Amino acid sequence: MAKNKVRSCSDVGFNMTPMIDCVFQLIIFFILVGQVANDAYAQHVKLVRPVESQAIPNTKAKFLNKVTVNVVSAAAGQEHPDPADAATMKFYQILTVKYNPGEIDRMIDVIRKQKADYERQLGTSASPAAGAGGKEGDEKMFFLEVRADERVNWQDVAPVIRAGVEAGISKLNITALTAQK
Amino acid sequence: MAITTDKPVEGDETVHHQTPSKKKNRKPRPQPSVPMTPMIDVTFQLILFFILTFEFRETEGMIPGTLPNKGSFAQAVTDVPPPDPIQIKVIPSANRLMASYEMTGIGTAIQTPRELGLLLQQRREQINSAEVPIVIFPSPDVPWGFVVEAFNQAKLARFQKIGFAQQII
Numbered sequence: 001m002a003k004n005k006v007r008s009c010s011d012v013g014f015n016m017t018p019m020i021d022c023v024f025q026l027i028i029f030f031i032l033v034g035q036v037a038n039d040a041y042a043q044h045v046k047l048v049r050p051v052e053s054q055a056i057p058n059t060k061a062k063f064l065n066k067v068t069v070n071v072v073s074a075a076a077g078q079e080h081p082d083p084a085d086a087a088t089m090k091f092y093q094i095l096t097v098k099y100n101p102g103e104i105d106r107m108i109d110v111i112r113k114q115k116a117d118y119e120r121q122l123g124t125s126a127s128p129a130a131g132a133g134g135k136e137g138d139e140k141m142f143f144l145e146v147r148a149d150e151r152v153n154w155q156d157v158a159p160v161i162r163a164g165v166e167a168g169i170s171k172l173n174i175t176a177l178t179a180q181k
Numbered sequence: 182m183a184i185t186t187d188k189p190v191e192g193d194e195t196v197h198h199q200t201p202s203k204k205k206n207r208k209p210r211p212q213p214s215v216p217m218t219p220m221i222d223v224t225f226q227l228i229l230f231f232i233l234t235f236e237f238r239e240t241e242g243m244i245p246g247t248l249p250n251k252g253s254f255a256q257a258v259t260d261v262p263p264p265d266p267i268q269i270k271v272i273p274s275a276n277r278l279m280a281s282y283e284m285t286g287i288g289t290a291i292q293t294p295r296e297l298g299l300l301l302q303q304r305r306e307q308i309n310s311a312e313v314p315i316v317i318f319p320s321p322d323v324p325w326g327f328v329v330e331a332f333n334q335a336k337l338a339r340f341q342k343i344g345f346a347q348q349i350i
Contacts, residue, residue: 016217023224030231047241048326050333051294055242071325083277087324145243150326154271154319157328158347165248173243176329 041147042070042093044077048150049177057178065122065141066173067114069094069107069160071148086149089156104159111167115142143171244333246343266314267304267340269297269331273323280327294327298334305338314342321347 070093075081092099092107094114099107122140144164148157164172270283272290282291284300291297305311315335319328328345335343 016221020217020221020224023221023228027224027227027231030228030235033235041241047239048329049239050244050330051298052333052337053242053244054333054336055244057240057242087277087322144248148325150329151324153321154323154325154328155321157325158319158345161248161345170248172246172248174246174329174332175241175243176333178240178242 039095040068040070042072042076045070045072045147045149046076046151047147047175047177049180053176053179055174055176055178065118066143066145067094067111067169068145068147068175069111069163071146071152071157071160073149073152075151076149086151087153089149089152092160101156101159104163107160108163108166111144111163111169115167115169118142141171142169143173144169145173145175147175244329244336246332246336249344264308264310264313266316267301269315269317269335271317271319271323271327271331273320273327277322277324280323280330282331294330294334297331298337301334301338301340305340311339311341313340314344315340316344316346318346 072090072093073081073086074088074090075086076090078085089101092101092103094107094110097110119142144160144167146157146160146164148160161172266285268285271280272283273280279292282294282297284291284297286304287300291300301315317328317331317335319331332343
């Protein structure tokens, strides 16, 4: 009687190398493409991409000499929002602090304080950060960055610009998406 | 010269002598192995984390501009009168999905930002100066995106002084 050949379990094996290669490629991709979260930027702000955008990519500018005011829509994060909701401003946000529409004076105080802090720091620092404009004269200027949802009404963004003027800021940058390549 | 081989040759019944060291080599040696399982576990955890938290973000940038100094309106007295500004009105459509532009010296409404940009570039070439101020008058209920479009087109036409003004109703 013929004996049945029994194969030991150790004979069966998977070739793991290609799988590990792929997995590492994926990890490297996600690490490189992923962006570090920035406290100054509110989530779910739908920015405009203007025709032939003149926006200078943020990678060319450093972030020390500015105050960013986010204008967040009531429809932020919604897939199919009601147009009326989208046009309504929910809150302003500076860093992680949110401000209601009636708190413009409080916002002006915060902007003024950040500007004063920067100027104090500038007095002790030998090499200040470059401005977003990239021009020689812009280097030391403290600027106001308006990062507003493209759907909100102008009447909700105008107070931010006025707050910048009130706080004595002379440079305004508008956040937009850069030109498509 | 004789050719030798280790493989058994058919019909060859010669008993070849094998050295003890060769006999020893025949015994299967346990292969050293690195335990891969924990590494694969961790790697998959990482992949899962990245896949779940990943969000495509488009490249943000900034369109540079300036703000007037507080109280500068009263100080702006010069011998040379300032040039007449080019006014651009931004008016939303009924459903707010579109907006049209009205520009000083242009009788008809401008429907697209590109068209506005072309007209601004033509005006810039005509007057041959970037010092003429552009004043954008957005309607209070116009979406901010259309205001940025107007600002962007004025920048594209290389005008230096671009400002916003509130429409008085």
